[in-house]
Amino acid sequence: MSAPPRFDRGHTDDLMSFLAASPSPYHAVANTAERLEKAGFRQVAETDAWDGSSGGKYVLRGGAIVAWYVPEGAAPHTPFRIVGAHTDSPNLRVKPLPDSGAHGWRQVAVEIYGGPLLNSWLDRDLGLAGRLTLRDGSSRLVNVDRPLLRVPQLAIHLDRSVSAEGLKLDKQRHLQPVWGLGNDVRDGDLIAFLEETAGIPAGEVTGWDLMTHSVEPPAYLGRDKELVAGPRMDNLLSVHAGAAALTAAATSGAALPAIPVLAAFDHEENGSQSDTGADGPLLGSVLERSVFARGGSYEDRARAFAGTVCLSSDTGHAVHPNYAERHDPTHHPRVNGGPILKVNVNNRYATDGSGRAVWAAACEKADVPFQSFVSNNSMPCGTTIGPITAARHGIRTIDIGVAILSMHSARELCGADDPWLLANSLVAFLEG
Structure with a gap:
């Protein structure tokens, strides 16, 4: 018998707040x-000795977080149930020498991160x-989080x-975005501005990891508000759902x-090969x-890993009404x-038949419908942290998402309804 749903449309409201508050x-x-x-979770440092106490714990490393909940009396060989996701999204990132300009315009030197839809960043008010x-x-x-930069498109004339x-x-x-006027481009202008903004004494900042974001907030869209438009759904939608599911299970x-377990990694959009990547x-x-x-x-470690299952949760492609021929003819999510x-x-995705059965059982328990996605045979298929996780750790992994x-647009x-349907299925999966 299915359990009552843990989450409803209020989860989507909360997702929109999470997206707006998480520009990096x-x-x-x-x-x-x-x-x-x-x-009730508590942070543990990687440099400290860990104890075997029960309860919720998490580790932070840069743009990645791994959180887990140990039930009272859990044996050392107890397997894990993992929701995997990633925290990064394609965007424009600031270079080591950020101050540039030409012809009376002050600009910020940026590098392309991941594979963004470049045109979506044009003529859009950007924060940093x-x-x-x-x-x-x-x-x-x-x-x-205010209009600070803009990449102006060339006029049609x-x-x-x-x-x-x-x-x-x-x-x-x-x-390269503009952010002001002036012929005297001075090295250090941008960082000095950010020091002042953050209340940091001048000259104290010696390193930075900075990126642009659209300052337009997430919003419901459509006649009946049945859609959500917003940034970084790929893949903060899954991070948010995973965190909600983990706390609900705990x-x-x-x-x-x-x-x-919730494992949210950085650097998925450029290959996951880093100390914070999958x-x-x-x-x-x-x-x-x-x-x-x-x-x-x-x-015990070998026994635990052998019984572990991971859901790699990432966004996928809904059938596009204007480009239906780009999708598989029989799979139209x-x-x-x-x-x-x-x-x-x-194996661009890690799902196999046995994994499908695990996922189907979780969705049935949560009373959540699910759909199947495969790519058109003539179109290259993307990939996720799923195959990486399966191969690196020998863990059975299933690729799912919304x-x-x-x-990869600045606004997706x-x-x-899909965010809260995902969260409900993740709770059912984590609870076994």
């Missing part, structure tokens, strides 16, 4: 940690956010062919047969230390049709 991976993990703290590192090695988050032949952008020449009072050692290290802290041996199961026989439009589109 560093803000996303800070906001996730705050939510976990309110649910990220992490500032100080001389003493500490870091501070900064968020200028100066590019008459654009409507017929399409927009052609040079990543170096055409994507506070439910239910007997948990496995240890529920192809790094972070997840394996946290899981192993959890086993050993509870008095486990290598044998629709928004508000429930989360999607992502399949690719060449179907959206405008993926999803159904208003």
